[in-house]
Amino acid sequence: MKKKIVTSLAAVMAVGAACALAANPFVDVPTDSWAYKSVVELADAGVIQGVDGSYFQGERNITRYEAAEMVAKAMAHMDKASVEQRALINKLADEYADELNNLGVRVSALENRVGNVKLSGDARIRFQHQSSGESSGNDGEGYKNDASWDYRVRVRANAKVNDRTTVTYGISTDDINFADNGTASDNKNIFTDDAKVDYNFGGDHWNLSVGRIDTYVLGGENAYGFQYGDVFDRAELKYTNDHFAATAGYGKFKAGDTVEAAAVEGNGLLGVKTGYGELEGFFGGGRAAGSAAGVYYNDFNGIKGFEADDLWGTYASLNFGKWNALANY
Template structure:
């Protein structure tokens, strides 16, 4: 009799459906179907307090920042969903301005999703998403994983999915402003990508245990064709990944990515027209925000040639110069209470990959953060 429930009763049903989400899922009950019947608008959000440290780069107040995001999800009908969200962005504790002057809250998600087909296995999504990851959700997201305006068509079957889309990057050096950084050899790189757009495609095959293998491709162009890295246009990017689940709690991710340039660029290896990166990550366990005391631990390996990182807003936990680098990393995620998680990451054994100038190896990076969902 949920359709006849009062506002108070619907609120109770929502609360119970959330509290017993894991149990209902184990029983095969579609919680989303219950939510659709008790109300078509749901408000969610998250908050993050973050600490990042690297000697002589991020220290003291500059190491601390926070971010808060709010989302409104509305089911128009059983096939159409509208999502809108706002974000504060990452606000540094090193900023000295008045709080009332920080009027930079922005829309980081505003999209419409429409499912069609007899089994609703086709989806058309138009608008802004807060998390477009080059390579998809199973890939590492080395070059980009942030706000993105696009139109995207995807198909998802039992063991296969395919995605194609076209859009514009909205964050990082790919978002319409110059991005300058120095690599491990103290060579300055400038990325000037004004309104960069990309056409992209992704295919992925999966197995019953969650193992997935995929490949992806992006081609870049700007309205005024000045997509530059060290004086050369970024042409395209392609990659492949394999995410293996084995045993009860183990996952191994292997990701390869290669970026090509229209003309040769100056790198630590000399003049090159392309650069690649290899990434591997081994994870044990799974930290779920809905399950207190759940946890995971991981170790990763990064091997990136000079020129592999094109200056986007990376999906990695790392920051700064991320190419011409060979580095290890490790981390732990622990859900200490429902919807509350602590995460810590640390790099180690980091060194310059092609050290033609005999420069000092980069300082190690430390990151720790509390994440809360509501």
């Protein structure tokens, strides 16, 4: 087992190595040993340290914790590995999951491993009751019987390309009414509502996000300001640290129930372009930790019938232990 682990990890650590083999740090590993090359590469990469800094003690059985420690260090070099080598590290991480957890390496965090694709999704069935005659989009008769029920299904795929780049793709159905007599094979209501690339750089403080999102939110993470549950194509740059965040972006509203329905009435967001910006400050300690204040602004390039143009707002969110006070203007 030890031979398999050492040679496997050495193969990963040697990825992209162009320099000559480093000097042997262990006095008890002869140059004619089957493990010589692998041991030297692992030592040079910092995966193994040996015993007392001078001895490898290759005949001694290693513990599972020692093996897990080597796996954890190999995980830190995932960006150098090929697809096959990443699969090997993932397999070893699964084998030593308990030991890695005890060493403080959260195996659940391996969802962020390079080359890993995570699938998720949700389904919603909704009942809406209104008295007859209230607005419903159902010829003025209100929601009743099958018209009171609708459903929506969404599927998401998140892929970690490398340590800094993540790709997200998602599809969704519209809110489909149970009163709709369309067949199950009718896919006209399925569309791409999420397709974006996120690139993190600048010491993990800067994030560039380009592509499509399913919800447009501005004015705090909890949507203190504007929120439209519609598809929005945009390019966005954001800077964040522990005390401050600045966001700037530009995009265009696309498909979506609210957008399209409003567009039919002549005042919707379909096709509307907007440049936007947001400044936020984070403060507080103890019970007040997580408090924030910010300002946000939208410059809409309106279309005929869309009345809003320059929209702005400000908010403050103050935490008091289990209580929160929110002010928004």
